[in-house]
Amino acid sequence: MSKVGIIMGSNSDLPIMQQAIDILHEFGIETDVDIVSAHRTPEKLFDYAKNAHLNNISVIIAGAGGAAHLPGMVAAISPLPVIGVPVKSRNSIDGWDSILSILQMPAGVPVATVALDGAQNAGILAAQIMGASNKNIQSKIIQFKEKLKLKVSNAAKELKK
Numbered sequence: 001m002s003k004v005g006i007i008m009g010s011n012s013d014l015p016i017m018q019q020a021i022d023i024l025h026e027f028g029i030e031t032d033v034d035i036v037s038a039h040r041t042p043e044k045l046f047d048y049a050k051n052a053h054l055n056n057i058s059v060i061i062a063g064a065g066g067a068a069h070l071p072g073m074v075a076a077i078s079p080l081p082v083i084g085v086p087v088k089s090r091n092s093i094d095g096w097d098s099i100l101s102i103l104q105m106p107a108g109v110p111v112a113t114v115a116l117d118g119a120q121n122a123g124i125l126a127a128q129i130m131g132a133s134n135k136n137i138q139s140k141i142i143q144f145k146e147k148l149k150l151k152v153s154n155a156a157k158e159l160k161k
Contacts, residue, residue: 001029001030001134002056002057002058002130003029003030003031003032003056003057003058004020004024004029004030004031004032004057004058004059004060004061004123004126004127004130005031005032005034005048005052005055005057005059005060005061005080006020006021006024006031006032006033006034006060006061006062006063007033007034007035007036007048007060007061007062007063007070007074008035008036008062008063008064008070008087009035009036009037009038009039009063009064009065009066009068009070009087010035010037010065011035012065012089012090013063013064013065013087013089016063016085016087016117016119017033017061017063017085017087017119018119019119019120019123020061020063020085020119020120020122020123020126021033021123022120022123023120023123023124023127024123024126024127026140026144027123027127027137027140027141027144028136028137028140029126029127029130029137032055032057034048036048036062036070036074037070038064038069038070038073039067039069045070045073045074045077046077048074049073049074049076049077049078050077050078052078052080053078053079053080057080058080058129058130059080059081059082059083059126059129059130060074060078060080060081060082060083061082061083061085061119061122061123061126062074062082062083062084062085062111063084063085063086063087063119063122064084064085064086064087064098064101064102065086065087065088065089065091065092065095065098066089066091066092066097066098067097067098067101068084068086068087068097068098068099068101068102069101070084071083071084071085071102071111071113072084072101072102072105072109072111075105075109075110075111076109081112081129082110082111082112083111083112083113083114083122083125083126084102084103084111084112084113084114084122085102085114085117085118085119085122086098086099086101086102086103086113086114086115086116086117086118087116087117088116088117095116095117098116099113099116112125124141124144127140127141128141
């Protein structure tokens with residue numbers, strides 16, 4: 001089975017990006033996790049983005065804080081769908097710099113963007129993309145959504161007690 005590439009600008013992004021790793025593993029989807037800095041390792045970024053589809057990767061999740069160029073640069077090079085996770089970093093302007101850097105892509109270079117620190121949703125979206133052509137993954141997503149519905153229904157029942 002193909003896998004989801006999960007990259008981040010630095011090791012400090014891992015606590016947030018772990019949410020994507022965890023949910024993808026719940027769905028039985030293999031991940032390939034790495035640190036790829038747009039600014040400190042641009043050659044690695046180019047190599048990763050250019051070759052990810054040749055390395056059995058179907059979707060790339062890229063998390064970055066601050067200037068957050070990683071998702072957009074990867075999307076500019078790779079033919080794969082890219083999901084950007086804006087990460088609120090210590091040098092961030094409340095995360096807005098990261099959000100806007102990832103969200104405001106020019107025409108022709110799309111990056112699906114999730115909420116600030118929203119790596120779990122990035123993982124779910126990656127699974128849904130893969131599930132469009134893989135019925136096994138799609139079935140797991142359907143079950144996941146049913147569990148969400150049940151959780152809310154049970155909470156509503158508890159509230160009425």
